[in-house]
Every structure is written in C-alpha cells, then in structure tokens.
Amino acid sequence: MxxxxxxxxxxxxxxxxxxxxxxxxxxxxxxxxxxxxxxxxxxxxxxxxDSKQAILLALVDELVTPQVAALEELARTADSPTAALMAMIDHLLAMGDAAQPDAVAAWVSVGAEAIREPDIAAAYSESLARLLGLFSDVITDGQQAGEFSTGDLNAHACAAALVAIMEGYFTIAASAREHIPPGSAAPATRRMARGLLDLPAE
Amino acid sequence: MxxxxxxxxxxxxxxxxxxxxxxxxxxxxxxxxxxxxxxxxxxxxxxxxDSKQAILLALVDELVTPQVAALEELARTADSPTAALMAMIDHLLAMGDAAQPDAVAAWVSVGAEAIREPDIAAAYSESLARLLGLFSDVITDGQQAGEFSTGDLNAHACAAALVAIMEGYFTIAASAREHIPPGSAAPATRRMARGLLDLPAE
Amino acid sequence: MxxxxxxxxxxxxxxxxxxxxxxxxxxxxxxxxxxxxxxxxxxxxxxxxDSKQAILLALVDELVTPQVAALEELARTADSPTAALMAMIDHLLAMGDAAQPDAVAAWVSVGAEAIREPDIAAAYSESLARLLGLFSDVITDGQQAGEFSTGDLNAHACAAALVAIMEGYFTIAASAREHIPPGSAAPATRRMARGLLDLPAE
Amino acid sequence: MxxxxxxxxxxxxxxxxxxxxxxxxxxxxxxxxxxxxxxxxxxxxxxxxDSKQAILLALVDELVTPQVAALEELARTADSPTAALMAMIDHLLAMGDAAQPDAVAAWVSVGAEAIREPDIAAAYSESLARLLGLFSDVITDGQQAGEFSTGDLNAHACAAALVAIMEGYFTIAASAREHIPPGSAAPATRRMARGLLDLPAE
DNA sequence: CATGAATGAGCGTTCATTCAT
DNA sequence: AATGAATGAACGCTCATTCAT
Structure with a gap:
C-alpha cells in the first residue's frame, strides 16, 4: 500500500x-x-x-523540457520568424531577469559540474542541442523567408551566439545580479539579434 | 635562505x-x-x-588582471571607439575559442562557486565590474564621438550585454565546446555588437 | 527501527x-x-x-547532575546544617579518594579546557555554580540556626572555599595521587570546615 | 658570533x-x-x-622554583610556625587572587597535561612535593612548638590539605574566577588552616 | 515504501619536527 | 645561532551509500 x-x-x-x-x-x-x-x-x-548524480540528470531534464516546449509553442504560434525569435528571446531572458532564480542558479551549477562529469556533460550538451535546434530552425526559416541575413555565418553559429547570450546572462544573474540593470537583458539581446541577423532596427 | x-x-x-x-x-x-x-x-x-578559498581568490586575480591590462592596452591604442571595441571582442573571444581552455574552465567554476560563497561572489563581482568598466568606457566614448547609438539602453546595460556574451561563450566552451563552430564566436559577437550599438554592417 | x-x-x-x-x-x-x-x-x-565539543558539554552535564542530586538528597535528609555539611564533604571527597578516578581525571581536563573554550567555560562555571549554591544554602541555614559563624566572610565566600578544596583534591588525585594519604581528604576537610565556620572540634 | x-x-x-x-x-x-x-x-x-614537552618541563621548574624560594624565605624569617604558615598562605593565595593570571592558567594546564604525560606527571608531582615539604616542615615545627594539633592526621596529610586548597583556588581562578569573591581566598584559607591545626580564632 | 543508524573513504586543516640554507 | 620552507601524520568533520528494521 x-x-x-x-x-x-x-x-x-x-x-x-x-x-x-x-x-x-x-x-x-x-x-x-x-x-x-x-x-x-x-x-x-x-x-x-541510484545515485546523487542520477537526480541531477533528472533535474536537467526537468529544467529544460518545459522551456523547450514553451519555446516550441512560441515559435509555432508566431506570425513570422522575426516575431518568433523575439518572443523566444523575451521568454528565455525573463528567467534570468528574476522569474526563476533557483532554476537559473541550478543551471549554472550544472554547467560547472559538466566540466568534470562526462554524464552531466552529455546531458548538458544535449540540452543545449535542443535549444540550439529551436533557434537554428527559426533562423533557417527566417533566412528562407528573406527576413534574416547572416553574412558569413551559418544558422548554427548564429543560434550558438544567441544561446551563449542566454547562458551568459544566466551566469551573471546567478552570482552577480547587481551588474545587470533590471529589464535590460531582453531589449539588449533583441538589439544584438537584429545585428546578428541583419534586421532593421525596431 | x-x-x-x-x-x-x-x-x-x-x-x-x-x-x-x-x-x-x-x-x-x-x-x-x-x-x-x-x-x-x-x-x-x-x-x-590560509585556506583553499584563499588560493581561489588569488587565482581569480591572476586570471583577470592580465586580461584587464591587455584590454586596456587595446582600448588605448585603437584608432576609434569602434576599433577599440572590436579589438576587445576579438581578444576576449579568442580565449573561449581555444587559446586557454584551462583558464576558461576555471573561470566557469568560479562563477558557479560564487553562488554559494560570499567571498568568491565578491571577487567574481569585482572582476566583472572591472570588465564592465572597460566596456562601459569604450561605449561612452563611442556615444560621445557619435559612432554608437544605444537606443533606450544606457552604456552600462550595453556593457553588461557584451560581458554576458563573453561569459556565455566561456560557459559553453568549457562544457560543450562542440556546439560552438570554431572561429564563429568573435564574428558573431561583432555582428551582435553592431546591432546593439547601431553600427552599420562591416 | x-x-x-x-x-x-x-x-x-x-x-x-x-x-x-x-x-x-x-x-x-x-x-x-x-x-x-x-x-x-x-x-x-x-x-x-554536532562536534567533539558537544560531547564534552554533554559529559559535563552527565558528571555534575548526579552529584548535585546526591548532595541535595544528603542536605535534605540531614538532621542539622552541620550534619548536612559533613555528609556533603564526605560524599564529594569520596570521589577524589578513589571511587571514580575516570570521572575525576575528566573533570580536571574540563577545568583546563575551560581556560580556552568559552562554551566549556560557561558549562564549567555553571556546574560550579550549582555546587556553590548547595554549599551556600547549607551555610546560610547553619548561620540562621546559630550553628555556623563565618567572621568577616559571607556564605558565598565560604562555599567557594569548600568547593576549592574539592577541586584541589580532585586535581591532585588526578595527576599525583601519591601525595594524598588515602582516607585523609575527608577528615582534613571536615577539620578545615570547622575552622571556617567556627564549629567546635569533633 | x-x-x-x-x-x-x-x-x-x-x-x-x-x-x-x-x-x-x-x-x-x-x-x-x-x-x-x-x-x-x-x-x-x-x-x-629537543621537543615541545621539554619546554613545558622547563616552564614547570620556572614556575615553581621562585615560589618555593619565596615561601622558604617567609618560613625562615617568621617569628613563629603560626606566623610562617599564615604568611605562606597569604603569599600563595595572592597569586590565585589576581597577581599572576598567566602563571595560574599555565599551572592548571600543567596539572591536566600531567594526566596523560608521565614526564609531565613526574615534574608536576615533584613540584607538589616541594610545596608539600615546605608546609610539612612548618606544621611539624608547629606541632613540636605546641602551637598546632592535628588530631588523627599526620603532618603530611595536613600539608596535602593546604596544598589542595591552593590548587583548587588556582583551578577556579583560571576558568571561573567570578565564583571567588575578590580577596576572600586568603582569609578563608587562614580560617580553614586554624580549624585544621586546632589554632584559636584570630 | 520508508526509516535512520551505520560505514568508510575522503576532505581541509594543523602541527611537531626536520633540514637546506 | 638562526631562518623559514618542507614534510607527513594526525586531526575533526562531511558525506554518498548501504542496510537492518
């Protein structure tokens, strides 16, 4: 019972x-x-x-899966690749801004733990791959729609750059939040995305 | 002796x-x-x-001081704020790209350790402040020279965005390097900086 | 379970x-x-x-509480303050004489440890206070009953003197027992108590 | 040189x-x-x-020898055994009262250390023997002069009792001084000595 | 399913002692 | 006679993991 x-x-x-x-x-x-x-x-x-590490692996999945689902939903319901991208940026950066400090701190610890634990590294890498795939798809869509232009860079490199911004904001938010002016992460990232993809200013 | x-x-x-x-x-x-x-x-x-933590604090200084010095030198000898900024981006991203994998991995661990150790957090925060100050100065110079325009964002927020990119690339480089196309970090960041600061494409 | x-x-x-x-x-x-x-x-x-010190604090309580209880019982059931005092002296000095060499040695170590550890000092001081209180009460009773006279000294000072004898015998018993003629501690202390409190010789 | x-x-x-x-x-x-x-x-x-313990042994000698010399001098120059004894008591208890807190604290530590170190125990025991000898001599003198009477106890047992008081006051002074009313140790001990040796009240 | 006592390896740290200089 | 870096063993303590109940 x-x-x-x-x-x-x-x-x-x-x-x-x-x-x-x-x-x-x-x-x-x-x-x-x-x-x-x-x-x-x-x-x-x-x-x-089975082990403490097994809990961490489960937690990684727990952290990433709902975000990926939310981002997919945003991408699917957006009117255009540009709108999709901006919605995704806003969604992710809202986390770092303050919405889920525990999850952000845990995620930074996962990244550090991945340095030394191959199993964690694999899970972390796979999680990043899921995010990268979403951004990569949107960027490819935008390129095909003629909205985005990426110069010498391919869609994957641009997706990596956007994921890097997110990771970076998370890292700083976790340990030195005072250096991020509240509310500045998403607008700054949108401006950077416009530069990256040759979009005209808002 | x-x-x-x-x-x-x-x-x-x-x-x-x-x-x-x-x-x-x-x-x-x-x-x-x-x-x-x-x-x-x-x-x-x-x-x-005195303690293991004291070694880490010494290491943080050891990691940051030469980079700050190098960036200052780059900023001082550049022809223009734009040139200075691009040189700084290239310099920093070269680290993440491959030049000093040990230092990058250590730095990510420092960021994670800062979550729970106030002394480390203070050192980490101060290190970021030094970097932020450098970027902030260059951005302010560029604004005054009429080269940069930052929309609704102030120089500090833009500097934080650039530092976040660097942190993010470092984090990914430390644990999941395979997701960063080699050589893509600096060009992507330059494109993003152009968007952030309303610079024309290269 | x-x-x-x-x-x-x-x-x-x-x-x-x-x-x-x-x-x-x-x-x-x-x-x-x-x-x-x-x-x-x-x-x-x-x-x-939680710590080694926590065990010591528990031990101090373990050592003192039963003695205090035994002394209280002796004081309560004695026919007169004089009889109570003599019974208490006999009881305490029996310990030093040989009955519980381990406890005596441990107690001396507690006193030494109290020199440098505030928490131990507090516990040691409180233990002494409990003993002092018992002696002080008996002496006050004896004064009021007209059995004791303490000259210029108050009851507390006399109680401290009696507790000091006990501590001193314990200290010597722990490290240099050969200097205490067996069986001499209690009779010598009774004679000293008579001088202290102006009691006639037995 | x-x-x-x-x-x-x-x-x-x-x-x-x-x-x-x-x-x-x-x-x-x-x-x-x-x-x-x-x-x-x-x-x-x-x-x-040669070792840390060797310093401690030297310290024990350093602590005891001057006191023994001072007590010998007091005994030699006193008018009577009673006067000698009272002078010795006053001299020793003055230490515990406040005069040399460092020496008193060190002495208590020596007593505790003697529990486990045979060499320290030997030095401690010998130091006590020197003190005991002095008191024993004075008491024997007083007995022969008809000033002291010790009942069933021999001079050595009485000397041990007086040394125990001193040790006890030192122990309490080192760790819980607040329990000894200032200035009370010597008068209380003189009263106790009078009881021990059948001396009339002062 | 659940408890919580028990293990044993490893941790950061302290320190008496040694010894090249 | 003096320095202070170096050693190695021990210390108090933490903890993932196991297992009798």
Whole structure:
C-alpha cells in the first residue's frame, strides 16, 4: 500500500535537489539536505535514485523540457520568424531577469559540474542541442523567408551566439545580479539579434 | 635562505589549483590534487595559503588582471571607439575559442562557486565590474564621438550585454565546446555588437 | 527501527569520551579513540553529535547532575546544617579518594579546557555554580540556626572555599595521587570546615 | 658570533610558552605561536629544546622554583610556625587572587597535561612535593612548638590539605574566577588552616 | 515504501619536527 | 645561532551509500 507513488516521490526529490543546489551548489547539496528539502528521510533517496548524480540528470531534464516546449509553442504560434525569435528571446531572458532564480542558479551549477562529469556533460550538451535546434530552425526559416541575413555565418553559429547570450546572462544573474540593470537583458539581446541577423532596427 | 621563495611557491600553487580545477572543478580540486599538480606535499599548501578559498581568490586575480591590462592596452591604442571595441571582442573571444581552455574552465567554476560563497561572489563581482568598466568606457566614448547609438539602453546595460556574451561563450566552451563552430564566436559577437550599438554592417 | 536508539548511542559516546579523556586528556581524546572506546566507527560520532565539543558539554552535564542530586538528597535528609555539611564533604571527597578516578581525571581536563573554550567555560562555571549554591544554602541555614559563624566572610565566600578544596583534591588525585594519604581528604576537610565556620572540634 | 646567549633564548622561549599556554592551553600552544610570542622563528625553538614537552618541563621548574624560594624565605624569617604558615598562605593565595593570571592558567594546564604525560606527571608531582615539604616542615615545627594539633592526621596529610586548597583556588581562578569573591581566598584559607591545626580564632 | 543508524573513504586543516640554507 | 620552507601524520568533520528494521 504505497504512501506515495514513485513518480510523485521522484518529483519531490528532484525539487529538493533544485532547492538545495540553488542554495549550496551541487557538491554541497548533500543527500541529507536534499532529503530535508523534500521532506523525506535520506535513506529513501536511494530507493528512488541510484545515485546523487542520477537526480541531477533528472533535474536537467526537468529544467529544460518545459522551456523547450514553451519555446516550441512560441515559435509555432508566431506570425513570422522575426516575431518568433523575439518572443523566444523575451521568454528565455525573463528567467534570468528574476522569474526563476533557483532554476537559473541550478543551471549554472550544472554547467560547472559538466566540466568534470562526462554524464552531466552529455546531458548538458544535449540540452543545449535542443535549444540550439529551436533557434537554428527559426533562423533557417527566417533566412528562407528573406527576413534574416547572416553574412558569413551559418544558422548554427548564429543560434550558438544567441544561446551563449542566454547562458551568459544566466551566469551573471546567478552570482552577480547587481551588474545587470533590471529589464535590460531582453531589449539588449533583441538589439544584438537584429545585428546578428541583419534586421532593421525596431 | 629557504629552499624556494614564497612568491614562487604561491605561483606554483595557484597554477596547481588552475590545473586541478579545470579538470575536476573547484569542489573536487582537493588539496592533495593541487599539491600533486604543483609538485609539492599537501602540508605545504597551508604554509603558503590560509585556506583553499584563499588560493581561489588569488587565482581569480591572476586570471583577470592580465586580461584587464591587455584590454586596456587595446582600448588605448585603437584608432576609434569602434576599433577599440572590436579589438576587445576579438581578444576576449579568442580565449573561449581555444587559446586557454584551462583558464576558461576555471573561470566557469568560479562563477558557479560564487553562488554559494560570499567571498568568491565578491571577487567574481569585482572582476566583472572591472570588465564592465572597460566596456562601459569604450561605449561612452563611442556615444560621445557619435559612432554608437544605444537606443533606450544606457552604456552600462550595453556593457553588461557584451560581458554576458563573453561569459556565455566561456560557459559553453568549457562544457560543450562542440556546439560552438570554431572561429564563429568573435564574428558573431561583432555582428551582435553592431546591432546593439547601431553600427552599420562591416 | 534503527539498529540502536539515539539515546543509547549518545550515552555510549559520552562514556567513550570519559574513558578516552581520563586516559589521554581532552585534546588527545580523538574522535577515533572515542569511537574505539564506544565500540563504534568514527563516522557515527558526528551522526549523533554536532562536534567533539558537544560531547564534552554533554559529559559535563552527565558528571555534575548526579552529584548535585546526591548532595541535595544528603542536605535534605540531614538532621542539622552541620550534619548536612559533613555528609556533603564526605560524599564529594569520596570521589577524589578513589571511587571514580575516570570521572575525576575528566573533570580536571574540563577545568583546563575551560581556560580556552568559552562554551566549556560557561558549562564549567555553571556546574560550579550549582555546587556553590548547595554549599551556600547549607551555610546560610547553619548561620540562621546559630550553628555556623563565618567572621568577616559571607556564605558565598565560604562555599567557594569548600568547593576549592574539592577541586584541589580532585586535581591532585588526578595527576599525583601519591601525595594524598588515602582516607585523609575527608577528615582534613571536615577539620578545615570547622575552622571556617567556627564549629567546635569533633 | 652569537646574537643572543643560549640561556637568554631559552628564557624567552619558556616565557613564550607561558604566554601561548595561558591563552590557548598546552595542546593548542603551537610551536609557531610560542615562537611568535618569543619574537623568534619556529626553527630556532628546536635548536634550544629537543621537543615541545621539554619546554613545558622547563616552564614547570620556572614556575615553581621562585615560589618555593619565596615561601622558604617567609618560613625562615617568621617569628613563629603560626606566623610562617599564615604568611605562606597569604603569599600563595595572592597569586590565585589576581597577581599572576598567566602563571595560574599555565599551572592548571600543567596539572591536566600531567594526566596523560608521565614526564609531565613526574615534574608536576615533584613540584607538589616541594610545596608539600615546605608546609610539612612548618606544621611539624608547629606541632613540636605546641602551637598546632592535628588530631588523627599526620603532618603530611595536613600539608596535602593546604596544598589542595591552593590548587583548587588556582583551578577556579583560571576558568571561573567570578565564583571567588575578590580577596576572600586568603582569609578563608587562614580560617580553614586554624580549624585544621586546632589554632584559636584570630 | 520508508526509516535512520551505520560505514568508510575522503576532505581541509594543523602541527611537531626536520633540514637546506 | 638562526631562518623559514618542507614534510607527513594526525586531526575533526562531511558525506554518498548501504542496510537492518
């Protein structure tokens, strides 16, 4: 007679890691702290996950999937590639601006952890690939529609540049938010995207 | 006279941390690993540094100061604000592109560590402030010279945007380099800077 | 249900510290030695106690509380203040004489540790205050009953003198027992108490 | 060409230990701290002393010898055994009262250290023996002069009792001075000595 | 499913002692 | 006689993981 379903428990544990990580970083987010944040006991963590790293991998998916879905939806419902791109930028930068500080901090920790853990690196890389693919598609659409021109750069390089901006804003937002004038990230990024893609000024 | 001077040893230890950190991240860059990388015994580390964190703070300075000096030199010797800005972008992005992978990886770890360690956060924030100041000065110069126009954004917000790009490219370069087409970072950033500052295409 | 209850383990650890301390002093009573004495592994110590100092604080309470209770009982059931005082002296000095050499040695280490550790000093001071209070009450009772006379000294100063004798005998018993003729501590102290309180010789 | 004589250096080191010990206790009085307190470098310590323990043994002698000499002088110049005893009590308790807090704290640490170090125990025991001998002599003199009567106790037991008081006052003075009313130690001890030795009240 | 005591390896740090200079 | 860098063992403590209950 299960007190809670496996899926629910896994969700709680993942959220516990998110909470612990945003406060202490991954290395110091101990199983005990994760368990406390999830409102369960330490022993139960390893019943639902093989290892601490497995929770992190699940968290990466948890962080990325809804964003990708939201961006896809934005791209699909936009009137034009330009409108789609601007909507995507606004959506992503809103996160860094303040909307989900825990998720942003956790994401930065994931990027750092990826330096030394191949499994995390793979998940991180795949997550970036998903984002890159979305931007790449929109840029290709815009090129074919004659809205965008990318000079010597291909669509992939331009997509990487846009993802880099997002990553950069997230990094600074996580550790030195005071250096980002509130509300400036999205407009600045839109201006930069216009330069990148040869769009006329707004 | 001691067997080696304190300054030499401190340098070796700082480089040992850089090496260990770029491979394992800060948390797993143990005193033992740092000592091995520096070719000394663990006990000696704490003869020269009060704590592991003190080494990291010294490393942050070591990483940032020469870059800031180089950027200042570039800004001073450039013919125009536009030329200065482009030279600075090229210089910084060259690092991320491949020139100093260890330093880039270490820097990303610093950003992540800053999330939870106030002292590191302070050093990280100050380092960003130094970079931001340089960009901010160039942008202000360009505005006054009539070369740049920043729309609704002030110089600081534009500087933050450029620093964010750099941070973002570094983050991706450290963990998922395969997503950055080699050689694309600097040209893409130059295009974005043109959009940000209302410069005509090259 | 865990393998052993927290209370049982805490007791075993406290006793392990008592054992290790009486043999090696507090500083050299390492977590490893405490664990060995308690028959457990070192890691478990910090599951049950936050720090080594926390064990010491628990031990101080463990040492003092039963003695205070015993002295209170003696004071309560004695026929007169004089009888109460003599019973208390006999009870306390019996410890130093030989009855609990481990506890006496540990207590001396606590006093020394109190010199440099404010938390230990507070616990030590409070323990002394409890003993002093008991003696002070008995002396005040004796004064009011016309049995004791303390000259220029107040009850508190006389209580302090009696507690000092006890501390002194404990100190010598712990490190240089050969200098205390067996069985002499209590009679000598009774004679001194008579002088202190103007009691006629037995 | 010696910059300072060996004897001077040894003295400085012993005083350095006294200073470091009274502040940090023996275990935490590191060679570095002793050297700092002595105004020399760590390496020099082991040129003048074989080990840290050897300094402590020298310190014990340093602490006790002048007191013993002073007490001998007091005993020799006193008009009577009673006067001698009271002068000795006043002299010793003046230390605990406030005169030399560093020495008192160090002495208590020596007593605690004696629990676990046989060599320290031997030195501590010998120091106590010297004090005991002095008191024992005076008491024997007083008995022979018909001034003192010690009941069932022999002179040694009475001497031990007086030394215990001193040790006890020192212990409390070192860690919980607030419990000793200032100026009360000597008068209280004189009253106790009168009871111990069947002297009439002052 | 769930608990929480238990393990053991590793961590950052301290330090008495040694020794090249 | 003196320096201060260097060593290596020990320390208190943390923690992912295991497992009896």
């Amino acid at each position: 299960p007190r809670k379903s496996t899926d629910e428990r896994r969700q709680e544990i993942i959220q516990g890691l998110l909470e612990a990580m945003s406060e202490h970083g991954y290395a110091k987010a101990s199983i005990k702290k994760i368990a406390d944040a999830a409102g369960i006991t330490p022993g139960l963590i390893h019943y639902h996950f | 001691p067997r080696k001077s304190t300054d030499e040893r401190r340098q070796e230890i700082i480089q040992g941390l850089l090496e260990a950190m770029s491979e394992h991240g800060y948390a797993k860059a143990s005193i033992k690993k740092i000592a091995d990388a520096a070719g000394i015994t663990p006990g000696l580390i704490h003869y020269h540094f | 865990p393998r052993k209850s927290t209370d049982e383990r805490r007791q075993e650890i406290i006793q392990g510290l008592l054992e290790a301390m009486s043999e090696h002093g507090y500083a050299k009573a390492s977590i490893k030695k405490i664990a060995d004495a308690a028959g457990i592994t070192p890691g478990l110590i910090h599951y049950h106690f | 010696p910059r300072k004589s060996t004897d001077e250096r040894r003295q400085e080191i012993i005083q350095g230990l006294l200073e470091a010990m009274s502040e940090h206790g023996y275990a935490k009085a590191s060679i570095k701290k002793i050297a700092d307190a002595a105004g020399i470098t760590p390496g020099l310590i082991h040129y003048h002393f």
